[in-house]
Amino acid sequence: MLHAFGYWVTLYRRTWRGSIVINVLNPLLFLIGIGAGLGALVDDNAPAQIAGVSYAAFFAPGMLAAAAMQNAFLEGSAGVARAAGFGAYRSATPTPLTPEQLAAGHLLFIAFRVLIASGAFVVVMAAFGLISGWWALGALLGATLTGVAFAAPAAAWAVGVRKLRHIDTVFRFVIMPLYMFSGTFFAVSQLPEWIRPVSYLLPLWHGVELCRTLSLGSATITGSFVHIAYLLALAIGGFLVARITYRRRLHP
Amino acid sequence: MVNERPLVEVRNLTKIYPPRGSTAEFHAVDGIDFELQRGESFGLLGPNGAGKSTTMRMIAATSPISGGSLRVLGMDPMKQGPEIRARLGVVTQDDHLDNELTVRENLHIYGRYFSLPRTVIRERATRLLDFAQLQEKAGDQVETLSGGMRRRLTIARSLINEPDILLLDEPTTGLDPQARHILWDRLFRLKQEGVTLVLTTHYMDEAEQLCDRLIVVDHGRIVAQGSPRELITRYATRDVLELRFRLDERDTAAEKLRTSALATGGNDTDGRVELLPDRVLVYAADGEAALATVHAMSLTPLTALVRRATLEDVFLTLTGRSLIE
Ligand SMILES: Nc1ncnc2c1ncn2[C@@H]1O[C@H](COP(=O)(O)OP(=O)(O)O)[C@@H](O)[C@H]1O
């Protein structure tokens, strides 16, 4: 598994500078935009509805979790499908590495990437005074777990995908709508009542809640436990299925 | 070296691909048997879709077998896949190089997959780049390599673990003649060094040059086996006369030839006439004599060529089809 991970690290060593710049710039621009524009507008008009904190403080951890989801999904789907079709998995298949190790190595790398990107995000949040202390570490791990909870099932599915446009479709019609219904931009309590139970079932909602409560310092043991258990179940379940689908695709 | 166990033992091996979408299940390999001895250079010759790559994948322990039995290096590929793969060198039909990495990095990463120490990899990589004549390209992105260079790199890479058996799936398909000759030279060198080779090909000249022994495969079954020479002697004549006729004369000429002594052996042993879309082949021990007979029949071919029989003719004899459509 570590040798499979090593391949991705070798690639990453080429591009890490650029990718870290992007990792920092992205949240920076987002938070400046929110702080200066949209946030001010929201704070003036609907201050009571989002837990009595500034919109930036509310929105930033939601965005942290959603960005982790998006990065992890893309690498776990398009990245995996490419590796399985003509990339790294193909060159590694005739070696002693097993399909299971290739899955584990790649997922480990995705977790590492999400950790770095989320780390950059959290640092920017801290610079804006939106998070501090040990809570920051908690939110960082929460975001990474959110990423893996998406990457593992995505990889299990994508390793068998032969047409990359299928991934585009899923991204557009599954991942993007999750933003809307998971309390990323606005609280689920602002949604119509009948739709809220659906939100509570969405994995991104658990990721957002986990990160948000940790970052606002309002996390409870039970609440966090439920979110973590849900996300862990997705990650582990995804990996168990991936073991089967990877073998099916790579050892036909 | 007395009674050493074969490196590969294949018994009644079958592979059935499960149905996928609208395609039904498919018997890609349908009961084949052979053994591979150390130091041998063994070939699988057959047209596209014959099941060569499938057989190679099963030997390489990257595809589960559906039936029969298979031992590779004395081990069971279904149970000891990683152990077997650790001792094989594999060149797959398509080059699966890591395009974003440099030539040397490709060797390095690959060596790491075999858990080789970095110092060992470094030393072998330098030697293998030499062997593959890619020293100057060591620092280049793989993307920039020509087809022949990619193939040589793939072969170099497959040798990083000093394998007991080297499996080559269509090593020169798609290369230009010059690149093929360079590659043949490299493979011949390996063969001289005593490396055990298994290769698939649909080029007869390749099989004739590189294989000590081969099986001819069609529709997942063995249709003939032996050394290239044996096969040619058994299933073809020494010479082949290739005739081309004007389109309007072709059918009558072919008919005449088919009913002549040339087709039945007659004065010659083992004569035969094959009708191909673009030409007529006359198999004869003495091609020149056969041509004289053709002229004596007052047939006037546009072109006439006498050549030695090849494995292509063997395949044609056995299946009535040519190897490359
Ligand atoms: N993964 C697969 N799933 C289903 N059918 C396959 C698969 N791989 C190969 N086949 C089919 O099996 C047959 C033999 O293929 P292959 O072993 O690649 O032949 P060859 O290498 O001799 O050209 C072909 O008809 C091919 O379409």
Ligand SMILES: [Mg+2]
């Ligand atoms: Mg093939």
